[in-house]
Amino acid sequence: MQSVSSKLFRSVRSMLGGSRFPRLSEFARKNHNFGAAVSALSPVPQRRRVDQAIIENVNRVATERDYELLTSLLDTLRPFLNPDQSADARDFWDALVADCRAIAEDRLVRGEMNSLWGVTPIVNLSAWVAADRALGVNARSLVFTTYHTSSNFDFVCSEIQARLVAERGGDWFLFRWLMLIWAVANFDFFHLYNDRGIIEPAGGYGSPRFGIAVREMEIYRRAGKRLYTYAYGADHRTREKNLALGKWNFCSECPNPGVYCVCDDAGGTAMLSVIREYSTAVVAHGLAMKLIPGARNVPYLTVDVQKFSPRRSWSQRDGKLVVGHFPNHGYFKGTKYLQSAIQALQAEGHAVELLQLSGKPHNEILEAMQTVDVLVDQLISGSFGLTAVEAMASGCPVICYLHDGVAVADREACPVIEANPDTIREVLHQLISDRTRLSEAGAAGPEYVRKNYSVEALGAHLADLYVATADLPRPLKATLAERAKALNS
Structure with missing residues (x-):
C-alpha cells in the first residue's frame, strides 16, 4: 500500500x-x-x-x-x-x-x-x-x-x-x-x-x-x-x-x-x-x-468480469437439479418459501437438491456458483443484488423476484428467470423437466453483465456523472468523455 x-x-x-x-x-x-x-x-x-x-x-x-x-x-x-x-x-x-480548497482547485486545473x-x-x-x-x-x-x-x-x-x-x-x-x-x-x-x-x-x-x-x-x-x-x-x-x-x-x-x-x-x-x-x-x-x-x-452492482470464467456448457443432464441459495439474512430473501418449494418437489419424487450457504467468505460463495445448476437470489425483495450479478457473470442462471418497473439495467435483455413465493415451486418444476431455459439464461448472463455491470460499464457511467455534476474544467470534461468513449468501445 x-x-x-x-x-x-x-x-x-x-x-x-x-x-x-x-x-x-x-x-x-x-x-x-x-x-x-x-x-x-x-x-x-x-x-x-x-x-x-x-x-x-x-x-x-x-x-x-x-x-x-x-x-x-x-x-x-x-x-x-x-x-x-x-x-x-x-x-x-x-x-x-x-488550504485544501485551493489545493483541490489546482489539482483539477492540472487534470x-x-x-x-x-x-x-x-x-x-x-x-x-x-x-x-x-x-x-x-x-x-x-x-x-x-x-x-x-x-x-x-x-x-x-x-x-x-x-x-x-x-x-x-x-x-x-x-x-x-x-x-x-x-x-x-x-x-x-x-x-x-x-x-x-x-x-x-x-x-x-x-x-x-x-x-x-x-x-x-x-x-x-x-x-x-x-x-x-x-x-x-x-x-x-x-x-x-x-x-x-x-x-x-x-x-x-x-x-x-x-x-x-x-x-x-x-x-x-x-x-x-x-x-x-x-x-x-x-x-x-x-x-x-x-x-x-x-x-447508476448501475453500480459492479464486478470485474476478467475475474470470472463463464461456463462453457450449462446443465443439460436429466439428473438432479442442484439449486444454490446464499443468503446472509434468509428472512429478507424469502428463504423459507424456497425451502418449502423444494421439500414439496422432493416429496413428489423430483430429483432436486438445495445447496444453502450463509456467512461464508466471498471466494467460497463464488466457488459454489460453479457447482449449482441455478442460483435463487431472492424471492421477495423485488430486485437482484451483487450475488446475482456475480452468478450471471460466471454463467450461472439466476432466479429472482423483480418488482414491476424496478430500475435494473436493460430490463428487456436481463436474463433473470423471475419467480416469487407463489410461483417458485412451479418455476423449479418446469426447470427440472426442461433445462433449455437454464442454458439460455446461463449463456446470456456474461454478456449482459459485461454490457451493464462491468468495471468498464461503471467507469463510463462515472464519467457521465462527473461531467454532468462536478463542475469540472472544460479540458478535464473532454478527457473524461474520451475515456468513457474508449471504455464503451
Whole structure:
C-alpha cells in the first residue's frame, strides 16, 4: 500500500512551492499552542513546516498504520481535532479547509482527480475503485471495519482502531477526525454510502444510527470537495414505503422492524433530505430508485468480469437439479418459501437438491456458483443484488423476484428467470423437466453483465456523472468523455 500511496500523495507534497498550506502556516505563527504542536511534530523543529508536521505524519498513519505516531499526533493535536470543541479548533479547521480548497482547485486545473470510496465495507467497493481508475482517477478505498466475507480494500483501519478503543477508549473518535484531515488534504471526490462517513457518531438528524455526519458534509462543501452518496440497503430502506410496493417486499418478512434498517419513514425522509442537500449527486439503482427522491440511476452492482470464467456448457443432464441459495439474512430473501418449494418437489419424487450457504467468505460463495445448476437470489425483495450479478457473470442462471418497473439495467435483455413465493415451486418444476431455459439464461448472463455491470460499464457511467455534476474544467470534461468513449468501445 505504501508504494501506491506515494504516487497519490505526491501532489500534496509538491503543491504551492514552500507554502503548501499557507493559511495553516499562518495559524501556526499566530496561535502559540498550535505553533508549539507543529514544532513538536516537525522532523526539524526549528523549521516548523506544517506540511511535514501534520500532513505527512497523517499520511504515514494512513499508509503505515504506525500506532506510536498515531498516539503522538492525537496527544499533540488533541485541542484542535474536533472543530466543535473550541474557537482554536474552529480556526484550525477554517485554515485547513481553505488550504485544501485551493489545493483541490489546482489539482483539477492540472487534470488530476483523486477519489476516496468508503467507508462501509461492502464487498464490491474494490470494483468501484477499479472503475474510477479505468478513467484515470487516483481512486482508493477506506474502511474502519471489515466483514468476514471480504477485506480487499486499500486502507483498512480496523486493527489500529480496535487497539485505540482497547487502550485509549474515546480517542478513536479523535482518530476519525485525524483521518478526515488526511482525506480532505489528499482527495477531492468522495463516494460514501448514506449510512456514515469518516466521522462518528453518524446520524442524529432523522435516524439515531444512519447518516453521514453533518459536520463532515459541511467540511467537504467548504473545502470544494464533490460528495457522491450511494445506497446499499439498510441505509435508506423505510418500512411503509417498502410495504406499499406490493404483496412481496423487503419488509414483509422482517422479524424485527426497527433493528436492521432505517425503518422509520419520517426519520428516513429527513435523513435523506439532509444528505441530498449536501451531495453533489445522490446515486441509486434498482429498487432504491423507488425509495430515494431525486436520485440518479447508476448501475453500480459492479464486478470485474476478467475475474470470472463463464461456463462453457450449462446443465443439460436429466439428473438432479442442484439449486444454490446464499443468503446472509434468509428472512429478507424469502428463504423459507424456497425451502418449502423444494421439500414439496422432493416429496413428489423430483430429483432436486438445495445447496444453502450463509456467512461464508466471498471466494467460497463464488466457488459454489460453479457447482449449482441455478442460483435463487431472492424471492421477495423485488430486485437482484451483487450475488446475482456475480452468478450471471460466471454463467450461472439466476432466479429472482423483480418488482414491476424496478430500475435494473436493460430490463428487456436481463436474463433473470423471475419467480416469487407463489410461483417458485412451479418455476423449479418446469426447470427440472426442461433445462433449455437454464442454458439460455446461463449463456446470456456474461454478456449482459459485461454490457451493464462491468468495471468498464461503471467507469463510463462515472464519467457521465462527473461531467454532468462536478463542475469540472472544460479540458478535464473532454478527457473524461474520451475515456468513457474508449471504455464503451
